[in-house]
Amino acid sequence: MLLSPAILALILVSVTVSLMLLLASGFAIQIITLWDINSGSEQQLVLERRTYLISTLLTWAFVAELVSLLLFVYNAESMSGQFVGAMCATGVLNVNVWGWPTLFLKMIVFFSGAAWLTLNYLDNQGYDYPLVKLKYSLLLLIVPLVIAEFVVQLLHFQEMEPDVIVSCCGSLFSSESESVAAGVAGIQPRIAMLAFYVSGLAMLLSGVWFLRRKSGGILFAVMGVAVFVISMIAIVSFVSPYIYEHPHHHCPFCILKSGHDFAGYFLYIPLFVAAVLALGVGVISPWAKVPSLAASVVKDAPRLAWLSMALFAMVYAMSTWMVLSSSLTMQGVWW
Amino acid sequence: MTKFIRKQRYLIDFTLSSLLRRKTKNLGLLLVYTLIVFILASVMLFTHALRSEAGIILQESPEIILQRMVAGRHALMPAEYLEKIGRVRGVVRKEGRLWGYFYDYATKSNYTMMAAPDKGLSNSEVIIGAGIARVRWLGIGDFISFNSFDGKTYTFEVKEILDSESELVSSDLVLMSETAWRTTLGVPEGYFTDIVLSVRNPREVSKIAGKLTLKLPDTRPILRDEILRTYDSVFAWRQGITFVLLAGAVLAFVIFAWDKASGLSAEEKREIGILKAVGWETGDVLHMKFWEGGIISLSAFMLGYLAAYVHVFYGSAVLFEPVLKGWAVLYPEFHPVPFIDGMQVATLFFFTVFPYTVATIIPIWRASITDPDTVMR
Amino acid sequence: MLIELNDIRKVFNQGKHNEFSAIRGISLQIEPNKVTCLKGASGSGKTTLLSMIGCLSRPTSGRITLGEQNISGLPERFLTDIRRHTFGFIFQKFNLIQGLSVLENIMLPAYPLGTPHEALMDYAHSLLGHFGLSRLSTSPVEWLSGGEAQRVAICRAMINDPEILIADEPTANLDSKLSREFMGLVDDLHQSGKTVLITSHDPIVFDSPVINRVVEMCDGQVLKDEPCY
Ligand SMILES: Nc1ncnc2c1ncn2[C@@H]1O[C@H](COP(=O)(O)OP(=O)(O)OP(=O)(O)O)[C@@H](O)[C@H]1O
Numbered sequence: 028m029l030l031s032p033a034i035l036a037l038i039l040v041s042v043t044v045s046l047m048l049l050l051a052s053g054f055a056i057q058i059i060t061l062w063d064i065n066s067g068s069e070q071q072l073v074l075e076r077r078t079y080l081i082s083t084l085l086t087w088a089f090v091a092e093l094v095s096l097l098l099f100v101y102n103a104e105s106m107s108g109q110f111v112g113a114m115c116a117t118g119v120l121n122v123n124v125w126g127w128p129t130l131f132l133k134m135i136v137f138f139s140g141a142a143w144l145t146l147n148y149l150d151n152q153g154y155d156y157p158l159v160k161l162k163y164s165l166l167l168l169i170v171p172l173v174i175a176e177f178v179v180q181l182l183h184f185q186e187m188e189p190d191v192i193v194s195c196c197g198s199l200f201s202s203e204s205e206s207v208a209a210g211v212a213g214i215q216p217r218i219a220m221l222a223f224y225v226s227g228l229a230m231l232l233s234g235v236w237f238l239r240r241k242s243g244g245i246l247f248a249v250m251g252v253a254v255f256v257i258s259m260i261a262i263v264s265f266v267s268p269y270i271y272e273h274p275h276h277h278c279p280f281c282i283l284k285s286g287h288d289f290a291g292y293f294l295y296i297p298l299f300v301a302a303v304l305a306l307g308v309g310v311i312s313p314w315a316k317v318p319s320l321a322a323s324v325v326k327d328a329p330r331l332a333w334l335s336m337a338l339f340a341m342v343y344a345m346s347t348w349m350v351l352s353s354s355l356t357m358q359g360v361w362w
Numbered sequence: 363m364t365k366f367i368r369k370q371r372y373l374i375d376f377t378l379s380s381l382l383r384r385k386t387k388n389l390g391l392l393l394v395y396t397l398i399v400f401i402l403a404s405v406m407l408f409t410h411a412l413r414s415e416a417g418i419i420l421q422e423s424p425e426i427i428l429q430r431m432v433a434g435r436h437a438l439m440p441a442e443y444l445e446k447i448g449r450v451r452g453v454v455r456k457e458g459r460l461w462g463y464f465y466d467y468a469t470k471s472n473y474t475m476m477a478a479p480d481k482g483l484s485n486s487e488v489i490i491g492a493g494i495a496r497v498r499w500l501g502i503g504d505f506i507s508f509n510s511f512d513g514k515t516y517t518f519e520v521k522e523i524l525d526s527e528s529e530l531v532s533s534d535l536v537l538m539s540e541t542a543w544r545t546t547l548g549v550p551e552g553y554f555t556d557i558v559l560s561v562r563n564p565r566e567v568s569k570i571a572g573k574l575t576l577k578l579p580d581t582r583p584i585l586r587d588e589i590l591r592t593y594d595s596v597f598a599w600r601q602g603i604t605f606v607l608l609a610g611a612v613l614a615f616v617i618f619a620w621d622k623a624s625g626l627s628a629e630e631k632r633e634i635g636i637l638k639a640v641g642w643e644t645g646d647v648l649h650m651k652f653w654e655g656g657i658i659s660l661s662a663f664m665l666g667y668l669a670a671y672v673h674v675f676y677g678s679a680v681l682f683e684p685v686l687k688g689w690a691v692l693y694p695e696f697h698p699v700p701f702i703d704g705m706q707v708a709t710l711f712f713f714t715v716f717p718y719t720v721a722t723i724i725p726i727w728r729a730s731i732t733d734p735d736t737v738m739r
Numbered sequence: 740m741l742i743e744l745n746d747i748r749k750v751f752n753q754g755k756h757n758e759f760s761a762i763r764g765i766s767l768q769i770e771p772n773k774v775t776c777l778k779g780a781s782g783s784g785k786t787t788l789l790s791m792i793g794c795l796s797r798p799t800s801g802r803i804t805l806g807e808q809n810i811s812g813l814p815e816r817f818l819t820d821i822r823r824h825t826f827g828f829i830f831q832k833f834n835l836i837q838g839l840s841v842l843e844n845i846m847l848p849a850y851p852l853g854t855p856h857e858a859l860m861d862y863a864h865s866l867l868g869h870f871g872l873s874r875l876s877t878s879p880v881e882w883l884s885g886g887e888a889q890r891v892a893i894c895r896a897m898i899n900d901p902e903i904l905i906a907d908e909p910t911a912n913l914d915s916k917l918s919r920e921f922m923g924l925v926d927d928l929h930q931s932g933k934t935v936l937i938t939s940h941d942p943i944v945f946d947s948p949v950i951n952r953v954v955e956m957c958d959g960q961v962l963k964d965e966p967c968y
């Protein structure tokens with residue numbers, strides 16, 4: 028077990044967030060069983076007031092998760108000096124089998140937290156809180172994710188063996204190796220690029236459809252998530268080599284460094300926000316038929332869709348520009 | 363959207379004025395908060411500075427150090443081993459080094475004695491580190507004596523004092539000519555302390571080290587990268603231990619914050635009651651209170667971090683001096699290069715702002731759900 | 740806006756040994772643009788009833804409708820929203836926030852609405868002018884006399900331009916001269932089209948010609964309900 032302030036902080040956060048969610052879910056269970064919006068009883072008032080506490084707890088938990096995702100990557104980056112063969116975060120995540128799952132769980136918790144908060148926001152717009160039982164049942168589903176994240180992360184840090192020689196982005200994302208990551212990097216850049224632009228176009232179409240027909244919000248959300256995943260793959264497969272100007276350097280983390288003008292932030296921040304917003308459209312739009320929610324669905328869902336599409340467009344513009352302005356030429360090799 | 367922003371601005375306005383109305387209470391909180399940030403940030407910046415300082419120094423050292431082992435112990439290196447190594451591909455330079463320790467009874471401290479053939483020193487001249495110069499009150503041109511291994515005393519003239527750039531390691535250093543070194547420390551001609559090799563391509567280091575152990579089975583290669591790695595984990599670990607020790611302080615602070623947030627005065631309770639009665643919603647009061655926490659946190663964080671920054675980078679970490687002085691008499695004067703690092707800020711955030719916020723959630727919520735009709739009673 | 744109460748009940752400390760029924764089945768209609776006074780002995784439930792009408796609390800059972808809308812079952816979040824657009828409150832103890840200036844106190848209820856600052860300032864100043872307080876706008880409220888504090892409280896109640904004004908024992912802290920002055924102000928408000936709802940056991944209030952109707956309460960029930968002309 029390696030003990031550094033950043034690791035302590037990450038463990039502290041995941042413990043605290045788990046406890047916060049357990050507390051919130053305790054209240055949630057009470058609400059699910061006892062809620063009666065038509066009652067004027069004092070108990071109902073107490074429950075109603077607890078919903079404020081639950082939302083507050085979840086908002087902070089979500090913020091903490093977001094910062095901890097960043098810190099996790101930074102920490103992996105900074106620990107790369109402590110492992111033989113590790114040159115960046117990739118190497119540290121490869122120290123044991125728990126590294127990547129931790130990262131993915133953090134991302135999943137982030138997205139489910141965002142989706143839940145959107146649902147919560149929508150429900151608070153309806154004077155009869157029509158989604159109350161649904162949203163608190165869903166909240167109970169997030170708890171195991173958060174606890175899993177805590178456990179997996181703890182294992183990741185606990186089983187860190189500084190003597191292990193790890194494979195880093197050079198070998199992990201090289202086309203010869205057999206890992207999943209290599210599979211991602213080894214995808215023909217031509218195919219990755221095709222998928223990247225085609226899926227982007229499809230998402231744009233589904234967005235336009237949604238905005239004009241006021242239906243298909245869930246399809247839009249699915250497209251958004253798909254584009255998010257494909258964009259990630261595209262970044263590993265062909266965008267990052269162009270940024271590094273090195274045809275075999277596929278790494279999703281090194282682009283966050285100053286040496287590459289922090290290019291990663293310009294891709295990841297809009298990409299994450301856009302995906303969250305698209306997810307929000309999917310969460311909000313199915314409720315247009317509930318009378319007390321109809322007004323805010325009609326008002327908010329198109330807004331989210333617009334914003335999400337704008338940010339996705341930004342990701343596409345950014346990556347296209349990065350590819351075009353790079354001095355790496357792969358004409359004849361990749362296409 | 364603009365309405366939302368306007369509303370937040372009103373809330374912040376109100377929060378600021380209510381903070382100012384309760385100066386003494388909030389000043390106390392701010393002070394304690396700032397102190398916690400200051401202590402943690404100082405520890406972080408300081409250990410990080412030590413680590414990067416060590417890294418900078420090691421960056422200039424050779425890639426491989428070869429030591430001879432006899433019966434599992436470090437032994438003198440025969441000069442002929444240099445020839446035995448022969449030509450190894452990728453090695454650009456190889457040479458034997460002479461170094462050792464000298465215990466000075468007068469100051470009760472250890473000096474690192476090193477032969478420096480390339481400094482052009484005569485047999486009666488030395489170059490000393492700034493730490494030695496300080497404890498022995500020496501300047502250039504003064505004289506310093508060392509007792510040799512066979513009981514004789516040799517006196518040297520101080521030709522130069524090493525500048526304090528990298529004082530961390532050079533503080534206790536004494537450089538002399540090879541002959542003077544051998545005469546004082548008693549290592550016979552034909553032996554070195556160890557051999558250092560410079561390698562051009564860092565990727566080849568471990569391959570070369572493997573070849574060396576095959577050629578000279580009684581030697582042990584030490585790689586610079588390995589030392590760096592050890593340093594990294596040792597420093598991170600040390601920092602971690604310090605933080606565990608400071609966890610008590612953070613916990614005390616959290617309890618203090620909880621107490622402050624839940625112990626609302628009658629005055630404050632009445633105020634929240636009035637706000638709710640005149641049309642503020644529970645959520646508005648919550649927002650207002652979190653703005654309050656945010657403003658306090660931000661001020662404390664900035665003030666504490668700034669103070670720690672000044673303390674470590676411009677004040678030579680004076681508050682840590684007693685601790686370090688206990689470790690070594692030749693306490694180096696220490697002027698690390700200032701830096702700010704995102705990971706440190708995020709870590710610090712999780713040790714200060716995050717616990718503070720979590721500790722205040724429930725008290726703030728309790729205050730915000732005051733019955734709006736309380737003021738009518 | 741017509742306010743309609745239908746068999747309203749309010750029970751405190753439900754299910755505990757000190758359970759207490761403060762309002763026991765009140766049905767009432769309060770017409771718009773009238774001045775109505777609730778009178779009754781101390782403890783008869785006037786304040787409790789007023790706070791339910793003003794969306795400060797919810798009845799245990801029964802229906803309250805405000806115009807078209809049934810407000811008795813609404814969660815607090817929405818009650819507050821209706822309250823701040825529809826009601827202005829004047830409290831017995833004025834309840835101004837110490838340490839803030841008169842102007843800031845007046846603008847407080849408008850903060851959560853996010854009203855543009857310029858417009859809000861203008862309106863606040865015009866209110867202050869109307870009630871003869873312009874001179875005091877920057878003074879802290881601790882300096883005010885009882886009558887001035889009362890008028891500041893009225894300005895605050897008016898800042899969101901509510902349709903209905905609710906005053907709980909507004910004259911309890913005033914001498915008889917100031918009480919009569921207050922009734923004059925109530926008359927002005929009535930003339931300008933507001934609905935006013937007052938509780939009081941002060942004869943200056945319920946015998947005043949300004950009052951259109953007096954509802955007498957006893958032990959949480961309506962005893963007498965008579966129009967005054
Ligand atoms: N929160 C509460 N918990 C328990 N009992 C309460 C509560 N609020 C009011 N009561 C009780 O309800 C009854 C009615 O109170 P209310 O304040 O409405 O009387 P009131 O008519 O306004 O009296 P006054 O003229 O003295 O102001 C009182 O007996 C009071 O003790």
Ligand SMILES: [Mg+2]
Binds near residue numbers: 785786907908
């Ligand atoms: Mg009363």
